[in-house]
Amino acid sequence: MKVGVVMGGMSSEREISLMTGKEMLAWLDRSKYEVVPIExxxxxxxxxxxxxxDFALLALHGAYGEDGTVQAALESLGIPYSGSGVESSALCMDKNRSKQLLRAxxxxxxxxxCWSGMEEYDAEAVAQLGYPVFVKPNSGGSSVGTLPVTDEASLKAAVQEALRWDSSVLIEQLVEGEEITCSIVGEELLPVIGIRSKASAWFDYHAKYQDGGAEEQVVILPTEIQTSVQDAAISSxxxxKCSVYSRVDMILRNGIPYVLEVNTLPGMTPNSLLPKSAQAAGLKFNELLDRxxxxxxxxxxxxxxxxLSLQKESVTAYGK
Structure with missing residues (x-):
């Protein structure tokens, strides 16, 4: 089977995508697949x-990667691809919409x-929400353009920074507690990983992708809390409408799991959380890719x- 590892893209997460793609290329079993890098x-x-x-293994992150666009294009071409479908990809990419569905x-x-631009800026509404907050691009990832805000004095600059990366901005109340992440493969919850940033006060871009930037290890939760976490992760x-695999990020506060977001194409770099969780479950990286x-x-x-990838006429027609 000829597997194309699709990576790069045009989003703010391009460099992370290239790292994910490089790792996938290194681990794919050449005795099973003919591997082709596609940047x-x-x-x-x-x-x-x-x-x-014959198959597109998606290493893309962010816009034109996780938002359903590439998935729809590949469906038009009749080429099977990895991960969730068009609808789920679009839903999870939109933090505001996904949070609405989860809360409902x-x-x-x-x-x-959620604001669509500076014309909706309302410092009083944020004060009512309650500081501290996180200001982040509504459709962004990898903590790019995300800033913690503790008071009104730094709010406007943080909103402007988030809007550099996206057309809408999410202002989310900071829930203090234990940060955990739940990786799901085939509707099976893998070991839960707890996260503590070493170099910064929160799990920012550098903590996520620099060696030694964070302490990430499997956590053993009390049975009742583990059940709540599992229920929240699988329900989300x-x-x-996720399928194949995803990662659900949460804050655990007083035994209650608060879902932050669901990632349909989570990072697969050497420092990424899903491969670490899979390894804790006894699944090697190449076995995870096979699955x-x-x-x-x-x-x-x-x-x-x-x-239908061998039907070259359909592919050629799409590219015209």
Missing amino acids: IVKEEDLSEQVQGI AGIPTPDWL YRIL IIELSLQEREQNGIHN
Whole structure:
């Protein structure tokens, strides 16, 4: 099977995507797959470079990667791809919309505001929400453009910074507690990992991707809390229509898991959380990739997306 590792893209998370792609390329079993690196720089690259592949292993992050755009394009081409489908990808990329759906379903999530631009700026509304808050791009990831804000004096600059990266901004109440992440593969919850940043006060970009930037280890929770965490993670996965694999980020406060967001294409770099969780479950990186490919092929087959990549006429027509 010819597997194309699709990476790069045009988002603020391009460098993380390239790191994820490099790691996937290093670990894919060459006795099972013919592996092809596919680096995307602009949208037009996709239809040109996926010709002849049998499966697209997505290493993309951010806009035109996690938002359903690439997934829809690949479906049009009849090429199976990894991870969640178009609808779920779009839902999870939109933090405001996903939080609305989670709250409507009774899943705890921190209070928030969402603004479409500086014309909606309302310092009084944030004061009512209560400091401290996190200001972040509504559709961003990897903590790019995300800043903690403790008072009104630093609010405006943080909102302006978030809007540099996205057209809307999320202002989310900071819930203090233990940060944990729940990786799910095939609707199975892998060992829960607790996170503590070493170099900074919160789990920012450097803590996530620099060696030694954070202390991340499997946590053993009391049975009742473990059940609550598992229920919240699996419920969020299903509510947001995820499939194959995802990572659910939470804050555990007084035994209650507050869901922050759900990542449909979580990072797969050497420092990433999902591979660490899989390893704790006894799943090596190459075995994790095998499982993702296997589950993705099953998911795409169920949704009528068959391997049509050898029908070069359809691919060529799309690229015109």
